[in-house]
Amino acid sequence: MLAIMSAIDRGEINGEILIVISDNPNAKALDIAKERGIDTQVILPSNYSSRAEFSTAVLDTLTPYNLDLLLLAGFMRVVTNELIEPFYGKILNIHPSLIPSFCGKGFYGHHVHEAVIKKGVKVTGCTVHFVTEEVDGGPIIVQKAVLVADDDTAESVAAKVLVEEHKAYPEAVKLFCDDKISIN
Numbered sequence: 001m002l003a004i005m006s007a008i009d010r011g012e013i014n015g016e017i018l019i020v021i022s023d024n025p026n027a028k029a030l031d032i033a034k035e036r037g038i039d040t041q042v043i044l045p046s047n048y049s050s051r052a053e054f055s056t057a058v059l060d061t062l063t064p065y066n067l068d069l070l071l072l073a074g075f076m077r078v079v080t081n082e083l084i085e086p087f088y089g090k091i092l093n094i095h096p097s098l099i100p101s102f103c104g105k106g107f108y109g110h111h112v113h114e115a116v117i118k119k120g121v122k123v124t125g126c127t128v129h130f131v132t133e134e135v136d137g138g139p140i141i142v143q144k145a146v147l148v149a150d151d152d153t154a155e156s157v158a159a160k161v162l163v164e165e166h167k168a169y170p171e172a173v174k175l176f177c178d179d180k181i182s183i184n
Helices: 002-009 028-035 051-065 081-087 110-119 154-177
Strands: 019-022 039-042 070-072 091-095 123-130 140-147
Touching: 002 028, 002 154, 019 028, 019 051, 028 039, 051 081, 081 091, 091 154, 110 154, 123 154, 140 154
Parallel strands: 019 039, 070 091
Antiparallel strands: 091 123, 123 140
8 A cells, every 4th residue: 555655646646545444453554544644444344244244334435435446455355246346347456476376265465475385486476456256366457576586485475575566556556547457
């Protein structure tokens, strides 16, 4: 989120952030957003009996903002069609691997990097993609690759990938805001 905010501040992205929603009341992103005067909201999944109800609560919170784009950044919940359908083609996510490798159910955060090390791959990276009902299955927008050295650990791979995530996500957002991408 901060990389995208910084790109907006530098004039590289023609857009603004209107609200930051988190499922974690202690998320640093909330503090950063509040410091910048951006609306924030915490929506706890534990308050809802299903993913669908949770997604509906997120949608209800977003609707008054009339958003053109919804970014999932560190949002570790699978969203359902209740949120995807009204925002189809307008939700982006970043995943810490080169999709289609190491993605889908169970592949998030450190699990991805541990799998990369266990498998012994020599190249990994990150992918920004449109969100669809298939987890990590939407059309790919931007990918950035990193080399995996023989002495890398899951933690060192995560650090390398994070550097590229901070480039890839703002690049994808810029493309969207400049009307340079669409789903055909």
